Amino acid sequence: MILPPHLSIRDGHLFIGEHDTVDLAGRFGTPLYVTDENRIRENYRRLADALSARYPKVQVLYAAKANGNLAILRILAGMGAGADVFSAGELDLALQAGMRPEVLLFNGSSKSPRDLALAVATDVRVSVDSLDELSQLNAAAASAGKTVEIAFRVNPAIEVPTHPKIATGLATSKFGIPAGQVLDAYREALACSNVRPVGIHCHIGSQILEVEPFARETAVLIDLARDLADIGVPLEFIDIGGGLGVPYRRGIDRAPTPEEYADAVMPVFTAGVKELGIEPALWVEPGRSLVGDSTILLTRVNSVKEAHRTFANVDAGFNLLARPAMYDSYHEVVAANRADSPAEREYTIAGPICETGDLLAKDRKLPALSAGDLIAVLDAGAYGFAMSSQYNGRPRCPEALVRDGDVALMRRAETIDDLITTMTTPAWQEE
Ligand code: LLP
Numbered sequence: 297m298i299l300p301p302h303l304s305i306r307d308g309h310l311f312i313g314e315h316d317t318v319d320l321a322g323r324f325g326t327p328l329y330v331t332d333e334n335r336i337r338e339n340y341r342r343l344a345d346a347l348s349a350r351y352p353k354v355q356v357l358y359a360a361k362a363n364g365n366l367a368i369l370r371i372l373a374g375m376g377a378g379a380d381v382f383s384a385g386e387l388d389l390a391l392q393a394g395m396r397p398e399v400l401l402f403n404g405s406s407k408s409p410r411d412l413a414l415a416v417a418t419d420v421r422v423s424v425d426s427l428d429e430l431s432q433l434n435a436a437a438a439s440a441g442k443t444v445e446i447a448f449r450v451n452p453a454i455e456v457p458t459h460p461k462i463a464t465g466l467a468t469s470k471f472g473i474p475a476g477q478v479l480d481a482y483r484e485a486l487a488c489s490n491v492r493p494v495g496i497h498c499h500i501g502s503q504i505l506e507v508e509p510f511a512r513e514t515a516v517l518i519d520l521a522r523d524l525a526d527i528g529v530p531l532e533f534i535d536i537g538g539g540l541g542v543p544y545r546r547g548i549d550r551a552p553t554p555e556e557y558a559d560a561v562m563p564v565f566t567a568g569v570k571e572l573g574i575e576p577a578l579w580v581e582p583g584r585s586l587v588g589d590s591t592i593l594l595t596r597v598n599s600v601k602e603a604h605r606t607f608a609n610v611d612a613g614f615n616l617l618a619r620p621a622m623y624d625s626y627h628e629v630v631a632a633n634r635a636d637s638p639a640e641r642e643y644t645i646a647g648p649i650c651e652t653g654d655l656l657a658k659d660r661k662l663p664a665l666s667a668g669d670l671i672a673v674l675d676a677g678a679y680g681f682a683m684s685s686q687y688n689g690r691p692r693c694p695e696a697l698v699r700d701g702d703v704a705l706m707r708r709a710e711t712i713d714d715l716i717t718t719m720t721t722p723a724w725q726e727e
Contacts (some may be wrong), residue, residue: 297628298547300589301337303541303674306518308670310592310632317594318633321670323661323698324705325391327612329681331706333371335590336677343582346554350562350625353577355399359538360386362424363591367697367706372586374531378582380538381487383416389416401497401535401579402724404448405471414435414558416444423497423535425472428482430491441474443556447495448473448481456509459623472498474657475516478500479523486529493529495579496520499537507552507560510536514561518568527571535579536561536570542588544626544675557628582646584678591677593617594632595656598648598668605644605658608665611656613647615690617676618683621653629657633674637663645671649688657703663710681707 299305301376310317320330340356347354357378364386369379370393370586378399380388385619389394390400396480400420400595407422407429415422416437416535424430424446437444456463464471464675473481478496500513524531537700540557543549565578595612617624629645631637639661647654656673665671691710695701 297630300335301331301592303592305635308634308636310635312592315698315703317592317672320696320698321594321596321632324694325691325709326594327616329419329591329616329676329693329695330594331365331587331695331697332590333366333590335589336368336371339586339590341371343554343557343580343585343605344376345705346558347562347578350558350665351566351578353575354553354678355533355577355579357399357401357420357579357581358586359581359583360390361682363587363682364389364678365681365695365706366393368587369395372374372528372635374585380583381420384411386418387418393494401447403497405449406551409436413440416440416442420531422446424481424485425449427473428486430485430488432443434488434491443490443492445492445494445532446485446532446623447493447497448485448498448519449476450475450476450496450498450500450517450520452500452513453462454500454509454513454516455701456504456539458501458503458504458623461623462503464499475520478520479527481677482524482529483527484709486527492667493524493568495533495535495576496524496529497505497535497537497579497701499581500539502539503541504539504544505541505549505551505636507557510539510557511560511564513537514564514568518564518572520619521568521574521576525574531574534565535581536565538583540582540585542584542675542678544628546628546674554585554660557640581593588678589675591675593673593680594628595645595671595673597665597667597671599667600665606641608647608669609646609648610644610671611648612673613645613649613656614695615679615687616684616693617673618677618685620656621651622683627661627676628674629660630668630672630674631663631665634663636668640664645673647681648690660675686710689715691715
């Protein structure tokens with residue numbers, strides 16, 4: 297296994313940045329998410345630089361759904377990122393992190409009247425997903441006496457090599473307006489009194505390890521931009537979404553570099569806008585590629601059981617990292633307190649949840665494990681804590697952030713009290 301540069305093994309212990317994971321687990325307890333701030337900064341800088349070197353007007357909108365901790369959003373806000381937000385909660389977090397409304401895009405295929413009113417009130421751009429939504433948004437803006445800037449989310453009908461549950465640009469997907477209908481949608485928007493179409497938006501899927509689908513997607517958007525120029529839509533941004541994958545199988549998977557991504561997308565984009573004589577900003581919405589590899593999940597072995605397989609039963613399950621159970625996702629695991637011992641046995645890492653599918657990793661060669669050992673699950677920064685739950689009555693674990701020699705919690709552990717704090721007692725149950 298090839299570790300990413302911010303992870304290392306020193307005297308048999310896994311380190312994240314300058315921090316011994318064994319000490320972190322001792323200090324904060326397990327399970328524990330640990331994120332390396334510098335890694336997020338590097339990931340952001342490399343992508344932003346690769347794109348900006350090829351076109352002057354680039355804006356990164358971090359996909360807040362990947363990891364919505366305010367500390368993470370603050371890091372990215374400080375570097376100039378805006379955000380793709382998918383809910384009132386994500387919008388609030390992005391604003392609290394200091395992101396400017398003009399670089400926030402309120403996405404989503406099912407926005408409520410409250411969501412639309414909030415978008416109007418906060419002056420963010422809205423990615424509109426249907427004609428029904430368009431007329432509701434126009435009415436909301438009119439009643440507030442405002443004009444809202446919008447893009448339409450296009451469904452480009454593009455197949456992508458990823459898990460079907462995270463391919464979003466298929467013709468059959470619930471997202472976006474079919475490319476063949478989108479021109480009429482813009483005509484309708486132009487006729488709306490309180491909506492101003494200024495962008496076009498697309499997102500084809502997630503965990504994509506090839507660049508070619510992004511180039512095809514960009515070509516679809518450029519073709520549409522040509523049609524939009526004909527009908528008089530002044531395009532201020534073209535948003536190609538996120539989707540760049542990370543190499544979860546370290547040493548086996550190969551993820552495109554930011555430069556390779558830029559090299560695939562930018563020639564299509566720059567040639568297209570040059571031909572059209574327009575200079576829209578290029579917006580991108582990366583989530584996983586910025587935060588995925590920045591974070592590990594530390595989990596303690598509670599017991600080892602020899603059965604049909606050898607199970608290492610740990611204290612984190614799909615309540616904290618849903619990806620393996622939900623998408624059969626692969627995450628590398630490291631025996632963090634004996635990381636340089638020979639891998640001599642196969643273990644299946646099983647969580648504490650009362651479901652057969654609660655396995656974090658299957659049949660992995662690891663050093664001989666026993667109760668008390670520490671396991672690190674790698675590449676858990678995207679859609680990890682963000683998709684966690686309190687299932688089985690388990691409070692969520694804390695999240696720590698490290699930067700150089702510093703370490704701090706960026707979320708405290710939930711307690712049993714937190715499980716019941718939102719519950720209320722129906723009157724007829726009161727004594
Ligand atoms: N933009 C839009 C409109 C999106 O829906 C998403 C992700 C992104 C950007 C960011 O995509 P990324 O760069 O992170 O691939 N829970 C799944 C992934 C769901 C992705 C949802 N949309 C997983 O754990 O693999």
